Amino acid sequence: MKDSVDHRLRGSWTPEGPGAVELAPKAMRWLEQRIGECTADAPVAPNSAIAVAESRIPTAAHAKLVAIVGEEYVLDDPAERLGRSGGLSYVDLLRRRYPSSPPAVPDAVVLPADPEQVQRVLEVCAEHDIGVVPFGGGTSVVGGVTALRGDKDSVLVLDLERLDRLVSVDPVSRVAVFQAGVRGPDAERLLSVHGLTLGHVPQSFERATIGGFAATRSAGQASSGYGRFEDMVTGVRLATPKGEWRLGVAPASAAGPDLRALVLGSEGTLVVLTEVAVRVRPLPERERFEGFVLDGWERGTLAVRHLAQRGLLADVTRLSDVDETASSFALSGGWKTGLLRRYLGAKGIAQPCLLILGWYGDAVQRRREAVRSLRAAGAVGLGAAPGHAWQRGRFTGPRQRDALLEAGACVETLETAAHWSELPAVYERVRSALHGALESPLVLCHVSHAYETGASLYFTVLAARDHSDPIGQWERAKRAASEAIAGQAATISHHHAVGTDHAPYLAAEIGAVGVNVLRAAKTAVDPKGILNPGKLLPPAPQR
Numbered sequence: 001m002k003d004s005v006d007h008r009l010r011g012s013w014t015p016e017g018p019g020a021v022e023l024a025p026k027a028m029r030w031l032e033q034r035i036g037e038c039t040a041d042a043p044v045a046p047n048s049a050i051a052v053a054e055s056r057i058p059t060a061a062h063a064k065l066v067a068i069v070g071e072e073y074v075l076d077d078p079a080e081r082l083g084r085s086g087g088l089s090y091v092d093l094l095r096r097r098y099p100s101s102p103p104a105v106p107d108a109v110v111l112p113a114d115p116e117q118v119q120r121v122l123e124v125c126a127e128h129d130i131g132v133v134p135f136g137g138g139t140s141v142v143g144g145v146t147a148l149r150g151d152k153d154s155v156l157v158l159d160l161e162r163l164d165r166l167v168s169v170d171p172v173s174r175v176a177v178f179q180a181g182v183r184g185p186d187a188e189r190l191l192s193v194h195g196l197t198l199g200h201v202p203q204s205f206e207r208a209t210i211g212g213f214a215a216t217r218s219a220g221q222a223s224s225g226y227g228r229f230e231d232m233v234t235g236v237r238l239a240t241p242k243g244e245w246r247l248g249v250a251p252a253s254a255a256g257p258d259l260r261a262l263v264l265g266s267e268g269t270l271v272v273l274t275e276v277a278v279r280v281r282p283l284p285e286r287e288r289f290e291g292f293v294l295d296g297w298e299r300g301t302l303a304v305r306h307l308a309q310r311g312l313l314a315d316v317t318r319l320s321d322v323d324e325t326a327s328s329f330a331l332s333g334g335w336k337t338g339l340l341r342r343y344l345g346a347k348g349i350a351q352p353c354l355l356i357l358g359w360y361g362d363a364v365q366r367r368r369e370a371v372r373s374l375r376a377a378g379a380v381g382l383g384a385a386p387g388h389a390w391q392r393g394r395f396t397g398p399r400q401r402d403a404l405l406e407a408g409a410c411v412e413t414l415e416t417a418a419h420w421s422e423l424p425a426v427y428e429r430v431r432s433a434l435h436g437a438l439e440s441p442l443v444l445c446h447v448s449h450a451y452e453t454g455a456s457l458y459f460t461v462l463a464a465r466d467h468s469d470p471i472g473q474w475e476r477a478k479r480a481a482s483e484a485i486a487g488q489a490a491t492i493s494h495h496h497a498v499g500t501d502h503a504p505y506l507a508a509e510i511g512a513v514g515v516n517v518l519r520a521a522k523t524a525v526d527p528k529g530i531l532n533p534g535k536l537l538p539p540a541p542q543r
């Protein structure tokens with residue numbers, strides 16, 4: 001049985017609501033010493049506090065949608081519409097706490113049962129010029145599922161949660177085909193029956209879907225071992241306003257450009273993914289997690305680079321900077337922290353940077369060489385405890401964010417990637433932009449994904465919330481960070497995607513020609529521009 005998510009409880013990650021998670025008073029005191037006092041005066045507003053306009057779906061179109069999916073799967077109820085009125089970024093969550101800045105609410109939610117129904121729904125929407133927001137788990141943190149209308153009179157959310165089947169498994173080729181709405185845990189559960197795993201475990205795993213992973217080119221926590229999601233995709237089945245489209249018949253091909261690459265990462269603006277064929281692997285018999293500490297960020301990143309370039313990366317490789325290490329030591333708290341500090345001091349580690357490694361399967365030889373390489377870089381081994389602590393807490397981040405939001409903090413994450421030679425400068429630029437844009441922020445960073453040629457940087461930002469203009473406060477910080485990234489030898493997104501938040505910066509990365517190529521592709525498959533208005537592409541220049 002699959003777990004279902006009640007979207008009507010939007011406003012928090014935690015299914016039971018934001019009050020369900022509490023921060024230890026000691027942790028909050030530690031935080032407030034750094035960012036200043038937080039005031040908790042903006043609880044999640046009840047749905048009744050947010051005005052929802054009448055649905056503007058034309059009556060004739062409504063009747064056709066009902067004929068395709070059935071009456072109970074065309075929802076106009078305000079709670080259902082509000083529940084799909086945005087993703088799960090900090091700003092999305094703020095819009096549920098400050099009713100004066102409400103979310104954009106779609107006119108209806110449509111839940112097709114299979115790829116054929118998705119195709120027919122798109123054809124009706126194209127005929128009636130209705131905007132369509134494809135919606136997987138709704139975990140976008142970049143405005144990817146905001147119900148923008150663009151030039152359309154009405155917009156509906158196409159919720160894919162009923163496309164929840166494992167379509168086929170080919171154990172010989174190690175390929176599985178999933179419908180797009182299968183959520184992370186369900187995908188693993190369905191595969192485990194066959195002794196297989198996908199190995200794609202982003203922090204949003206519990207809610208995000210196969211279609212969403214593909215549409216955003218997601219990267220999971222074990223990406224060093226299993227690859228990014230796009231590396232796993234072997235084929236796709238697509239619905240478009242111009243008809244069905246299938247890609248990927250063979251394991252490799254030289255039949256012209258790889259058009260799968262055009263639709264992976266297209267964020268619902270070109271196609272709706274209805275089925276995704278993925279490479280799967282045998283379930284690992286063993287796993288091992290462990291922690292090391294390196295002295296300083298420079299030595300830490302150098303050590304990870306050496307692992308990456310010698311082919312010794314662990315499946316999970318995650319290096320925290322000095323501030324993130326200090327905060328995780330402090331927040332895990334207790335007497336152990338003091339002891340640990342003294343132990344590291346005795347070992348000559350002045351600026352601890354925590355490195356978590358996770359190994360799946362039989363990686364004995366690779367691990368032995370990796371540990372040798374780390375010891376040569378001055379790493380101090382902490383054994384399995386920090387690794388297991390990380391593993392236990394790998395999904396607590398969003399729950400802690402709920403608690404911090406409830407406590408009145410400004411808390412958000414952002415990410416980028418750069419080549420190794422550029423990484424130190426990008427790291428400094430983003431940190432200094434965030435420090436310049438916020439008052440007394442705590443800026444934490446880790447390398448979350450490493451490659452031979454470079455790595456990603458994942459920043460967590462905390463500050464006391466400015467209740468007079470909470471959204472403006474974060475937008476200023478986000479703009480400063482994005483300007484420190486865009487067009488400066490770094491990507492505007494390593495895995496969160498573009499959505500609305502990064503759309504203004506896309507041209508700086510792919511160039512005006514690149515933007516025109518995307519526009520031309522959109523014209524070919526979606527000539528009326530109904531698919532996900534306002535996402536990915538920067539606004540078209542006015543004539």
Ligand SMILES: Cc1cc2nc3c(=O)[nH]c(=O)nc-3n(C[C@H](O)[C@H](O)[C@H](O)COP(=O)(O)OP(=O)(O)OC[C@H]3O[C@@H](n4cnc5c(N)ncnc54)[C@H](O)[C@@H]3O)c2cc1C
Pocket residue numbers: 013087088089133134135136137138139140141144145160180181201202203204207208209210211212213214215216217218219220221267268269271272273274397398495496497499532535
């Ligand atoms: C707490 C938290 C932690 C996160 N951690 C990670 C992480 O570790 N790694 C990572 O990569 N991302 C992470 N994210 C971002 C987000 O989870 C990913 O972008 C995820 O891939 C989105 O999947 P989803 O099913 O929720 O898609 P949605 O949020 O529903 O949609 C995302 C985008 O894809 C489009 N889309 C969705 N399904 C389809 C489809 N079937 N066809 C066409 N378009 C579609 C939507 O229109 C939208 O533009 C995190 C988000 C949160 C809130």
